[in-house]
Amino acid sequence: MAKILVTGAAGFIGSHTTDLLLASGHRVVGVDNFRTGRRENLTAALSTPGFALHELDVALPGALSALAAAERPAAIIHLAALVSVQESLANPAENFALNVQATHLVAEAARLAGVGRVVFASSSAVYGDTNVRPIPETTETRPLSPYGAAKLASESLLLGHGASFGFTVRCHRYFNVYGPRQDPTSPYSGVISIFARRFAAGQPVTIHGDGGQTRDFIAVGDVARANLIAATRPDLRPGVANICTGRATSLLDLAQACARHFPGGPPPVHAPARSGDIRHSLGDPARAAAELGFTADTEVAAGLAELLGGVPAALVP
Ligand code: UD2
Numbered sequence: 001m002a003k004i005l006v007t008g009a010a011g012f013i014g015s016h017t018t019d020l021l022l023a024s025g026h027r028v029v030g031v032d033n034f035r036t037g038r039r040e041n042l043t044a045a046l047s048t049p050g051f052a053l054h055e056l057d058v059a060l061p062g063a064l065s066a067l068a069a070a071e072r073p074a075a076i077i078h079l080a081a082l083v084s085v086q087e088s089l090a091n092p093a094e095n096f097a098l099n100v101q102a103t104h105l106v107a108e109a110a111r112l113a114g115v116g117r118v119v120f121a122s123s124s125a126v127y128g129d130t131n132v133r134p135i136p137e138t139t140e141t142r143p144l145s146p147y148g149a150a151k152l153a154s155e156s157l158l159l160g161h162g163a164s165f166g167f168t169v170r171c172h173r174y175f176n177v178y179g180p181r182q183d184p185t186s187p188y189s190g191v192i193s194i195f196a197r198r199f200a201a202g203q204p205v206t207i208h209g210d211g212g213q214t215r216d217f218i219a220v221g222d223v224a225r226a227n228l229i230a231a232t233r234p235d236l237r238p239g240v241a242n243i244c245t246g247r248a249t250s251l252l253d254l255a256q257a258c259a260r261h262f263p264g265g266p267p268p269v270h271a272p273a274r275s276g277d278i279r280h281s282l283g284d285p286a287r288a289a290a291e292l293g294f295t296a297d298t299e300v301a302a303g304l305a306e307l308l309g310g311v312p313a314a315l316v317p
Helices: 012-023 039-046 063-071 085-090 092-113 146-165 191-200 220-232 251-261 286-292 300-307
Strands: 003-007 027-032 051-055 075-078 117-123 168-174 176-178 206-208 217-219 239-243 269-271
Touching: 003 012, 003 063, 012 027, 012 039, 012 220, 027 039, 027 063, 039 051, 063 092, 075 092, 075 220, 085 092, 085 146, 092 117, 092 146, 117 146, 117 220, 146 168, 168 220, 176 191, 176 220, 191 251, 191 300, 206 251, 217 220, 217 300, 220 239, 220 286, 239 286, 251 300
Parallel strands: 003 027, 003 075, 027 051, 075 117, 117 168, 168 239, 176 217, 206 269
Antiparallel strands: none
16 A cells, blocks of 8 residues: 555545545545645545645645655645636736646655656646547647646646656546535536535526537546546556546536436526637547546436435436
């Protein structure tokens, strides 16, 4: 069993990754500055032997290097980030500090502490808007936001450092991740987190545009499993892979699937399409299957059932 350092451990994806690592018998050194992470997300982890939490800012030069040198983890899973595309547009300097400079500090921490593996949370935002469906990793990258650009730059920083100094880097381009603990409070939060909260409160959801736009929604449990594999599976080669399902779900289908869990709720409200909204986003999962042996196996219906209270929609009268 390995010791894994997880940055952003108190965040949405970080806390699920931490829980899965611990459940699989690994030790976890969790790092978070609680900028957007929440201590409640780690309630289970904090009562698990093998978990240690460090309140630390990855963007502070030297801080992570010192911790990694003391702990000597086998791998770092770097999930700490400024997570909002909208925030990156409002504050590009903060995006650069947290999503580019901090990645360099993670790469340096890995080099200085002799860490063998780094797993990085990249994003489908590196592709921008493309007509390619499904999107393989060979698709030209054209980020449309400081966030997407920072994720792409970070991939290169880590891969270059790994190739130069002898550690393996795996970059995960996550598509639309959803599940328990996702923050629903901003209009630009993940649509499933917003829908879940509004349906549960008996409030109508808003569908922007005609609802025919599609996304590749992947359950956070599957994402955590991809992180576990990338951090622990022996003999992986460095590289970049989509972490996606390869299945498209439209907004209308999503709203209907939620409605089956809350019969009698108000119908959706239609509103104009968001400016800059991407019509279709669908990942090609073939490379992750070939290189990591990873396949997402949670169907959206099952993932929604878990999120919306554990009742399979088919059983709701
Ligand atoms: C955005 C981000 C992505 C990530 C994601 C959150 C870009 C390019 N990408 O992607 O990086 O942060 O959000 O999971 O900005 N919608 C509604 N009603 C709502 C909310 C959303 O109809 O109440 C629509 C929205 O217009 C879009 C789709 O649902 O067509 C998905 O929206 P999203 O914000 O969950 O995700 P996405 O792919 O636009």
